[in-house]
Amino acid sequence: MATIRELARQCGVSVATVSRVFNNPEVVNPDTRQNVLRVAARIGYLPNESARTLATKKSYMIGLVWDTHHRRPGWRHPFLQEILIGLKTALSERGYHLLMLATSDGEGSHDRAVRRHNLDGVVFIDNGTQDPALLRLAESGVPCVSLDRPITGPRATHVISDNAGGARTAVEHLYERGRRAIATIAGPGRTVPGAERLAGYRAALAGLGLPARDGLVVEGDFYLSGGYAAMRRLLEADERPDAVFAAGDEMAIGAMRAIAEAGLKVPEDIAVVGFDDIELAALVQPGLTTVAQDKAGFGTAAAATLVAMIDGTAAVPPPPSVLPTALIVRGTA
Amino acid sequence: MATIRELARQCGVSVATVSRVFNNPEVVNPDTRQNVLRVAARIGYLPNESARTLATKKSYMIGLVWDTHHRRPGWRHPFLQEILIGLKTALSERGYHLLMLATSDGEGSHDRAVRRHNLDGVVFIDNGTQDPALLRLAESGVPCVSLDRPITGPRATHVISDNAGGARTAVEHLYERGRRAIATIAGPGRTVPGAERLAGYRAALAGLGLPARDGLVVEGDFYLSGGYAAMRRLLEADERPDAVFAAGDEMAIGAMRAIAEAGLKVPEDIAVVGFDDIELAALVQPGLTTVAQDKAGFGTAAAATLVAMIDGTAAVPPPPSVLPTALIVRGTA
DNA sequence: CGGTTACATGAAACCGGTTACACGCAGAGA
DNA sequence: TCTCTGCGTGTAACCGGTTTCATGTAACCG
CATH class of the missing domain: 3.40.50.2300 (Response regulator)
Structure with missing residues (x-):
């Protein structure tokens, strides 16, 4: 294992100079520098990171x-x-x-x-x-x-991620597609993304002049099973939504399952938008429209x-x- | 930042003894050891891994x-x-x-x-x-x-993984379900798992006394699209298989898609077994029977x-x- | 020509551990 | 009593870098 002292010896310079060649090249004479680099390459010198870290307190x-x-x-x-x-x-x-x-x-x-x-x-x-x-x-x-x-x-x-903004976009998209009874399957309220996406949903409704109806908001757990259960609750309610924004793709897919089981069609009867753009979103049928995060x-x-x-x-x-x-x-x- | 010398000083012992307390506790006097440990905990001493690595050449x-x-x-x-x-x-x-x-x-x-x-x-x-x-x-x-x-x-x-064994198991399972025209969608031949699973498939056929027909073997690329394409080729062939072993779950799911598009039903018309047990395998419908790897x-x-x-x-x-x-x-x- | 300055380099201390070796001491055996 | 042994410990060299400070030299300036 070539050390800096060995390299210095072979170059006929001091260890300080060698060290400078690698850390502060501009302060050393170009000829000296070239020579050190050449010899270093020849003998396969590599600085020891542990020693470096010990001396500098920077470990990279x-x-x-x-x-x-x-x-x-x-x-x-x-x-x-x-x-x-x-x-x-x-x-x-x-x-x-x-x-x-x-x-x-x-x-x-x-x-x-x-x-x-x-x-x-x-x-x-x-x-x-x-x-x-x-x-x-x-x-x-x-x-x-x-x-x-x-x-x-x-x-x-x-x-x-811009959770609130993404949620707004999702709701506005549903609105543009003519949906007016837009429900949401929210994430757990204690999680930041869950809370922010719900806030975005509410802000979007307000911005569009749609009423905020409590019956259209149910909470899930970000998992498929939670989305499924949440959707079933939505379907049992008095007035069925014509669209649902799920705060996570897994929940959205769970919701799609529940909708299919109820004999309804996506998106004809109920449109669905998810959040995340997980791998599965592109693979389910029909493909899930969703708010993609920049992973x-x-x-x-x-x-x-x-x-x-x-x-x-x-x-x-x-x-x-x-x-x-x-x-x-x-x-x- | 407490160093070993500081700790040694506070304990009234040498650095060598402190070092031994942590690396070779049994050689140091129990009383001394206890004291060093107590003081170490009090002043929050933690050995510096870089120095340690430098000295021992072991970085853990x-x-x-x-x-x-x-x-x-x-x-x-x-x-x-x-x-x-x-x-x-x-x-x-x-x-x-x-x-x-x-x-x-x-x-x-x-x-x-x-x-x-x-x-x-x-x-x-x-x-x-x-x-x-x-x-x-x-x-x-x-x-x-x-x-x-x-x-x-x-x-x-x-x-x-025991790729060949897993493939055998898959084929034998299909056999037990009464299938006799068992096709395979293999992985790329240059990959080790691809080759081994194909070998396992062949061995299983031989072991069961089934003929090895070339038309029942097509190669995929381990991706969903490749599985889809491979299955279409199988469906176009003269004699349609009644089962297919795909050397990867993604390909299996692609195959399921092709089968569905052909108006056939899984598993009634064609049974499918995959390999890997990816997350998606449990989520598709019907659930994919597959050979799980011990991830x-x-x-x-x-x-x-x-x-x-x-x-x-x-x-x-x-x-x-x-x-x-x-x-x-x-x-x- | 003396003095300042910039530049390139080297000597040596230092980072915080480990460990070979030496040493003092107590108890055992002769 | 004298040596031998073994246990517990300390001294100091070493791991392989970085960096402060000093030094020598050459260029520059008035």
Whole structure:
């Protein structure tokens, strides 16, 4: 394993010069620099990141906190893969790596892992309940970005979709298609996306001059079964809606199932619009019209914000990133 | 930030003793040990992993090489999330972390990242074509585990499902349901799972005394559209099969679509069995009967093998792990 | 021509751990 | 009593980088 001293010896310069060649190339004489680089390539020198981190306290590693416990078995994050791709790509373009932090690891909670590994920042993906270790972490001033849920701290922010705007778009689309009795299957009120999408739905109705009828609002759980059950409640009500905006695609598909079972047709009898644009949305029949989230955008926005915070080129605390949504029109509305 | 010297000072012992308390507790006097631990907890001492790695050359980090390039856009690994959970959990139980390696990063290829970060091992997930950097890595003696595809090297092995066995099970199940003209939609012949599942299909036919008719074998691409196209070809043939084993669930669902469009019913006219047990399999109607892979098993087996190699308690090279499959009977066969 | 300045480089301390080796001491055996 | 052993501990070198500060040299200026 070639070390910096070995390389320095072979080049006839000091280790300080070699170090500068890699970290501060412009201060070293071009000839010297070329020579060092040539010899480095020949002997296969690679700087040791551990030594580097030890000296500089910068690891170029970002922690990924992705809680999987307290979930129902079989639960999957709808966009994990896309987010990961976005994160990985955007971070690596900036020279950072992603370290997956264990959930309940032997080294205690996440804040410890951050200190032990000199992590430069952390991204929370789908942190369920407010974990005290995470709050402590965010409060401690470590750059943090949370996906889909707000978080506070001196250098903490979040990235989230324009949930309210997306919901508005969905409702307005239904309106344009001539629907007037527009119901919604909302997400759990305690979740931020659930609350925001419901607010967007209400705002849209108000904007369109439609009455807000309580019977048209039912709450689901973001799962297919919850959407199914919610739709059945809507169908049993006195006045049947002619359209439904589901705050999540899985619920929308559950709703479609319930509608079909009731002998009704989508979209003729009841139009359906979902939210998320999960893979399945394009595969069901008819294809689900839905409000697409910018999945990779979560990753890239998180990476950009994080690096800006680390470099100190971001406002403190930085404003949240709000990702635009896009209505994808398929067959259900 | 408390360092080991600070802790040693406060305890009135040397740094060597403190270090031993954490790494070799049994050699230090119980009273001394207790005291060190108490003071450590009080001042919040945490060992610095970079310094540790620098001194020991062990990082307790495993690299994750997950290539996403050269893929069609929108492509998703069917089990990424489950594998990740399995990996993360199993590794963290053994004190290891997972470092996601950038695909085409600034630091060159993967083997460099391994050396730079003193990685203890690497897992390849879904490495498409044979990347020379990966082969070099495996040859170099770094512990490597590849998922779903074989790899060779002094300390390299792979974990794979019992593809042939699973395919046999599927075909035998169709036979038991009375089907005799059993077709298959195979995966691409160049892929290992594709080839193995086709071999299992053939072996099953032979074992059951059924003739192997060329017209009953068509090749797909593991995607829904490929399965659809393949099924159409099967339907156009002279003698229509009464059952089809698709080497992947997506293809199976594509096939179901083609069958429905042809005015035929599943499973009455044509029974369908898939392979993988993707999420969608339970959601289509009728539910897809399929050969389930042990998704989390990939992660846990990889972690166990890797750690065994690192600890030197594994054969060299270690034998591949072959994960059992399980037939899940739903509505299509 | 003396003095200032800019530039390129080197010596050495430092980051925070691990560990080989030496050492002091108590108890055992001769 | 003297040596031998083994246990518990400390000293100091080492891992492989970065960075402060000092130094030598050449160019520049009045």
